[in-house]
Amino acid sequence: xxxxxxxxxxxxxxxxxxxxxxxxxxxxxxxxxxxxxxxxxxxxxxxxxxxxxxxxxxxxxxxxxxxxxxxxxxxxxxxxxxxxxxxxxxxxxxxxxxxxxxxxxxxxxxxxxxxxxxxxxxxxxxxxxxxxxxxxxxxxxxxxxxxxxxxxxxxxxxxxxxxxxxxxxxxxxxxxxxxxxxxxxxxxxxxxxxxxxxxxxxxxxxxxxxxxxxxxx
Numbered sequence: 001x002x003x004x005x006x007x008x009x010x011x012x013x014x015x016x017x018x019x020x021x022x023x024x025x026x027x028x029x030x031x032x033x034x035x036x037x038x039x040x041x042x043x044x045x046x047x048x049x050x051x052x053x054x055x056x057x058x059x060x061x062x063x064x065x066x067x068x069x070x071x072x073x074x075x076x077x078x079x080x081x082x083x084x085x086x087x088x089x090x091x092x093x094x095x096x097x098x099x100x101x102x103x104x105x106x107x108x109x110x111x112x113x114x115x116x117x118x119x120x121x122x123x124x125x126x127x128x129x130x131x132x133x134x135x136x137x138x139x140x141x142x143x144x145x146x147x148x149x150x151x152x153x154x155x156x157x158x159x160x161x162x163x164x165x166x167x168x169x170x171x172x173x174x175x176x177x178x179x180x181x182x183x184x185x186x187x188x189x190x191x192x193x194x195x196x197x198x199x200x201x202x203x204x205x206x207x208x209x210x211x212x213x214x215x216x217x
Contacts, residue, residue: 039203040068043126046197046208047155049073053121056147057081058110058140059128063092066103069124070096080115082108111139115147123148126157130179134187137179141191145213153212154193156184160200160207181207 043065049055051074057066060081070079081103083089089107096103108114110125110132123144129137144154159178184207185195193211201208 036064039201039206040065042201042203043124043155043157043208044069044072046157046201046210047122047124048153048210049077049122052076054119055079056113056115056120056123058113058123058125058144059083059131060092060105061088061127063088063095063103063105065124065126066092066105067096067099067101070101070103078104080104080106080120082106082110082113084109111136111143113143113147117146118149118152119147121149121152123152123154124157125154127159129156129158129184129187134183137183137187138190141187141193145191145193148193148213150213151216153196153210154188155208155210156188157201157206157208158184160205178205181209184209185211 049072053073060083066081086107089105092105188211194214195211197210
């Protein structure tokens with residue numbers, strides 16, 4: 001297999017899966033213009049994580065955000081992270097062991113989360129939804145709603161538009177796609193998740209939506 005960030009289909013998912021974990025961290029750094037650490041901290045602030053909470057990172061890649069989330073929720077909190085790529089999970093697990101951080105990484109599909117109902121205080125999904133066709137996004141949102149506690153919340157972050165990136169140097173390397181903010185909010189709403197805050201992340205062409213179960217938003 002070529003050592004590139006090519007996207008492949010994984011059995012059981014209709015989405016695209018990045019398997020070449022070795023270059024993923026470099027790509028994220030590149031598309032963030034070297035502000036990847038700032039991006040992680042901004043995401044954790046937007047997610048309103050608190051010490052002691054249980055957190056799920058859906059589409060965790062090589063685990064950098066999940067590891068940072070564990071530091072945020074502290075020893076009394078717990079962080080789980082899933083990705084459809086076993087290669088990404090293997091690399092994420094190695095990074096966590098090296099950092100001495102306890103995160104439970106698991107190879108699984110965003111459309112079929114292997115967790116019980118009402119289990120998490122917060123669910124994060126960053127730079128992942130654009131890999132899924134709309135029907136798979138809808139199923140992912142329903143699964144996120146299922147595993148969220150009644151007063152939990154989900155933070156979705158993704159690229160706003162591919163048009164400007166295609167004309168840039170970043171666009172030459174980054175062809176993942178994009179998801180309009182309105183579509184993210186609509187998919188969340190269909191899953192009974194009400195958006196309580198949304199807007200630009202302030203890094204690259206990224207946008208976010210923070211949502212909670214409609215009954216408690």
